[in-house]
Amino acid sequence: MRQIITHHTYNNLINIIHIVIFIFITTNITFAQPAETIKHSSQSKIKGFAKNSERLGDTYSAIEYYEQLQKNQPKNSAYSMALGKLYQNARNYPMAKEYYTRTYENDKDAFPEALYYKALMEKMCGDYDVAKEDFQFFLKTIKGGAAFDKDYKKFAKIEIDGCVLAKNKLNSALKVFVNHVDTSINKAHVEMSPFPISNNKIIYASLKADKVKYIDLDSSQKMPVRQIYTAKKVGESWESTGIFDGPFNLPDVNTCNGSFSPDGNHFYFTRCKQNWKNKTVCEIYLSKKVEGVWSEPEKLNNEINNPKYTSTQPTVGSDSKLNEEVLYFVSDRDGGKGGLDIWYSSYNSSKNIFKTPHNAGSKINTIGDEATPFYDFDSRTMYFSSTGFPGMGGYDIFKNTGELSKWINSENVGYPLNSCTDDIYFVVGKNKEEGFFVSNRKGGVALLSETCCDDIYEYKWSEFIRIGVTGKIYAIKDSAIYKQLEHQIEVDKFINDDDPFEKIDPLNKQIVNLFLVADEKERVFIKSDTTDIDGRYFFDIEPDKEYKVVVENYGMFNKELKVDTRKIVKSDTIRLDAIYINILPKESIIIKNIYYDFDDWKLTETSKMVIDTTLLKILITNPRIVVEIGSHTDNKGDDNYNLKLSQRRAESVVKYLISKDIDKDRLSAKGYGEKITIAKNENADGSDNPEGRQMNRRTEFKIIGSLDQYSKIIYQE
Numbered sequence: 001m002r003q004i005i006t007h008h009t010y011n012n013l014i015n016i017i018h019i020v021i022f023i024f025i026t027t028n029i030t031f032a033q034p035a036e037t038i039k040h041s042s043q044s045k046i047k048g049f050a051k052n053s054e055r056l057g058d059t060y061s062a063i064e065y066y067e068q069l070q071k072n073q074p075k076n077s078a079y080s081m082a083l084g085k086l087y088q089n090a091r092n093y094p095m096a097k098e099y100y101t102r103t104y105e106n107d108k109d110a111f112p113e114a115l116y117y118k119a120l121m122e123k124m125c126g127d128y129d130v131a132k133e134d135f136q137f138f139l140k141t142i143k144g145g146a147a148f149d150k151d152y153k154k155f156a157k158i159e160i161d162g163c164v165l166a167k168n169k170l171n172s173a174l175k176v177f178v179n180h181v182d183t184s185i186n187k188a189h190v191e192m193s194p195f196p197i198s199n200n201k202i203i204y205a206s207l208k209a210d211k212v213k214y215i216d217l218d219s220s221q222k223m224p225v226r227q228i229y230t231a232k233k234v235g236e237s238w239e240s241t242g243i244f245d246g247p248f249n250l251p252d253v254n255t256c257n258g259s260f261s262p263d264g265n266h267f268y269f270t271r272c273k274q275n276w277k278n279k280t281v282c283e284i285y286l287s288k289k290v291e292g293v294w295s296e297p298e299k300l301n302n303e304i305n306n307p308k309y310t311s312t313q314p315t316v317g318s319d320s321k322l323n324e325e326v327l328y329f330v331s332d333r334d335g336g337k338g339g340l341d342i343w344y345s346s347y348n349s350s351k352n353i354f355k356t357p358h359n360a361g362s363k364i365n366t367i368g369d370e371a372t373p374f375y376d377f378d379s380r381t382m383y384f385s386s387t388g389f390p391g392m393g394g395y396d397i398f399k400n401t402g403e404l405s406k407w408i409n410s411e412n413v414g415y416p417l418n419s420c421t422d423d424i425y426f427v428v429g430k431n432k433e434e435g436f437f438v439s440n441r442k443g444g445v446a447l448l449s450e451t452c453c454d455d456i457y458e459y460k461w462s463e464f465i466r467i468g469v470t471g472k473i474y475a476i477k478d479s480a481i482y483k484q485l486e487h488q489i490e491v492d493k494f495i496n497d498d499d500p501f502e503k504i505d506p507l508n509k510q511i512v513n514l515f516l517v518a519d520e521k522e523r524v525f526i527k528s529d530t531t532d533i534d535g536r537y538f539f540d541i542e543p544d545k546e547y548k549v550v551v552e553n554y555g556m557f558n559k560e561l562k563v564d565t566r567k568i569v570k571s572d573t574i575r576l577d578a579i580y581i582n583i584l585p586k587e588s589i590i591i592k593n594i595y596y597d598f599d600d601w602k603l604t605e606t607s608k609m610v611i612d613t614t615l616l617k618i619l620i621t622n623p624r625i626v627v628e629i630g631s632h633t634d635n636k637g638d639d640n641y642n643l644k645l646s647q648r649r650a651e652s653v654v655k656y657l658i659s660k661d662i663d664k665d666r667l668s669a670k671g672y673g674e675k676i677t678i679a680k681n682e683n684a685d686g687s688d689n690p691e692g693r694q695m696n697r698r699t700e701f702k703i704i705g706s707l708d709q710y711s712k713i714i715y716q717e
Helices: 007-020 034-038 043-056 059-072 077-089 093-107 113-124 128-141 147-170 479-485 605-613 615-621 639-659 690-696
Strands: 176-180 191-198 201-206 227-234 237-243 254-260 266-274 280-290 311-318 325-331 341-348 370-376 381-386 396-403 423-428 434-439 455-461 467-477 504-506 511-517 523-530 536-541 546-553 556-564 572-575 579-583 589-591 626-632 667-673 698-704 712-716
Touching: 034 043, 034 059, 043 059, 043 077, 059 077, 077 093, 077 113, 093 113, 113 128, 113 147, 128 147, 191 254, 191 423, 191 434, 191 455, 201 254, 266 311, 325 370, 341 370, 370 423, 381 423, 396 423, 396 523, 467 546, 511 536, 523 536, 536 546, 546 579, 556 579, 605 615, 605 639, 615 639, 626 639, 639 667, 639 698
Parallel strands: 227 254, 254 311, 311 370, 467 572, 467 579, 589 712, 626 667
Antiparallel strands: 176 455, 191 201, 201 227, 227 237, 254 266, 266 280, 280 311, 311 325, 325 341, 370 381, 381 396, 423 434, 434 455, 467 504, 467 536, 511 523, 511 546, 546 556, 626 698, 698 712
8 A cells, every 4th residue: 555756646645645544534435336327428427437536535436437448448558557546545456456467568658657566566465576576677677867766766675675574574473363353343444543441441443334335425415434432352352332432523523543641641532524625634632531531622733733734643652851741643744754754742731732743753754654653651662554664565563662753773563463465553452462453454354355444453472471670779878979078078967987988778769760772872761660668670671672770870970780681582580780879868968168258259269279179079070960059148138138149159159160160051050048047047035146147158069960869068158
């Protein structure tokens, strides 16, 4: 189901896109009964009926009209080429091959591309050796030079690689069972977009009918539409349980492509309709669960739903840095790599909007079409279907790990998940051991040809391997830092006289990160875990991968442990060595002798010397830490004045450290004025307390950033 993107095939490509994005599929729906009109019509009238049926997307009526035209003029290659394209749109690959062959043999000078499509149909029928020979012969005979020829050459080379890949995949089949789900779900029309709600419940979209539907456009008869349904697992089988309850389906609107956010509280889906050009345009809607009730769906903003283009097939991930929702979707908007591309938009929670969409990049998108993305949040893996990577059929299922526009490399998931036909809508189930996909492979419910229609299939791994990795994190009071300061500091109560700098404890609530290693230079964040009271963390990981467990090490180089699952052949839990990291304790370390002249914010030379031998050393020795410098005053004077004075004092320290080549991004100045005291400004009898005021006139240094536990170093004025 693939087309070359050139001006020669543009109209046909639009028809293909209508099928690909599953928004107004005309399979088994026809607007007329051509046999009745053919009997009493001239050749020119039949040709008019044929063209009009093509324009309306009524593929099967167009086929009948062109069949009659071809019967009347057997040598007319334009009719045979049109029939090849129509049968390809209808996904009747043997018939499409027959007409492409006839076209090429009768008029290869006028239709040289007919050989390309003949080879493509051979591939879609699983005749890989024959298809490869024809693609190679096509490359030898096409003239070259024109943009038209260059496009065909690019795709022909991809298809040749696909034929080779297909033979390899067939000889190394995956250990997975594939099962056609119950016929209460799969009907004669296209089923699509299965999505697991739980281990025993899914949603999906369908047009419920068991036969060809004839629609009279001159009557009040309404066009049938797709709706979202539910199904449940009964024993080992799945059965339809009716319409999806909620404010999602509308009686006259195609509704499909439902997808939940990872927490299950946001439901994204598409509604689709034809515009005045007979192009079907989808728009993405969002419904939110509030106190157990789904809100009325709202159409997402025009950044997502640009009215000039279609936006469809939403799936939801998250931004690992900001922890905001990320919406991935399919669109034919400008700026893509090919026809349909996968795009993403990050959510801005402060403004309550989705940001301007960006292309997911060339490691996901190709010169072909990409469709039906599903983002597995746990493994940060995107599953999608594509025609632009070498594959076994038309659309093959691929996977790639990453987020936004940063991905590793797309990988074909293999046979029998992929076939010689179209394989799309791959999703991973809640238990990871099974899931669903959609295919028009032989064996589905079919009326007009063996491969006319998409059905939902269930897959289950026959030898599913579960791998876990665990370990412990311990905290060490870092003696090196204290020794840098031992002549300047007064050590607080946390120091143990018997074990002054070597206390080791399990570290609770420490964030531990897991990365997938792509190569020596590239790695992709997968997930985080937080240690328990015993300092223990745990991750579920996948076989045949290399990972790194990474822990922040108090501003120094991170502590990392490698995890290699490439030789693991059965379920297991990997226990890693303990990781010891440096932290500063929560209690304060007091360093004296930061001075300012009265009512001034400029640092004295003595204060600069103290900073040079204390904080500056810490920042140099620990090149990853970020500090906030906060200045405080006592309560003499006006509140606002003290606030401004303390801000200037904090900024003076920051400017001084920057002058010593400390990166400004590692420093933050904050004036607190007189609000936060650590001692009494007055005695109990109301008299002044100079010692307390002196303690309150202080500048604090707080380590912030990615550390879970921060520490304060307090400088006294």
